[in-house]
Amino acid sequence: MDASFKLEDFCASIENIVAISNSLMDGWTLHKKEGVENGKYITKKYSTSLTTSDANDIVVTFEYHIAYHLSYGVPVLCFRVWKQDGSLLSIEEYWALNENLKGSSMYDTLTQLDHPVLCQPFLTLHPCRTQEIIQPFLQHSKNPVISWLSVVGPFVDLTLPDQYLKLC
Template identity: 65%
Template structure:
């Protein structure tokens, strides 16, 4: 089974996510950049408390998540920015200190890439492994983007409500 997702299927999936979000008032918004082949993406902001696993230090941060389409890999891409309460951005290295994936290589897991629609730098889960992650859902899930997010979202502190999973 092909692990690639077409732009059209991706767009349908994210529009379905926004429809569920609108019912739940969960904050996902559909965005479009006209004239761009993969011009649709969804975004959401939320404030969370992060804890450094080793130091038990808590920091309140604001996440801005974007789910966009990566044309080269033909897969969804999760992009995000993280701000501290003073407005300063967390770097990749600072963010990694709040992560529990200590056995993983930071640069194989997270990277900074240009957003595929906005062409601005965002932290992202590396897209090369997305094909492997999404493949089991292709052809078996009504919304493979939701299924994929349910697996990878927790790595970037994004947890989906059960109502999204019910749509799969």
């Protein structure tokens, strides 16, 4: 049995996410960059507040991208985070604000990589362990990307409504 996660499977999964999102008005949008083998990806943008180390809240806007990484053969979660003044948070600034990652090694977990489709720098959950995380879902989930996101998304302030998980 082939246990790899193919580009075609990824595309079907993200199209399904957008269909669910549209019914929930949850904000995921499908994009296609022509002339690029892995040109389909989805995005979502939302604003929230994060608490600083001195207990102050700052409002930030996240822009999440889920794309397919051809070299790793897995989905990747890329994102950018802006402060209200429009400046991007650096990887170090985001790390300092993220309580979910405190027990991890920063550069083993979060890195700055070029987006697999747009070729622009994004904060990215490191894709090297994604195959290990997604593998159990390939045989048992109707949508392995949703299942994978439900595990890794909360580490970078991305949660999915329960309606997504009910469809897996």
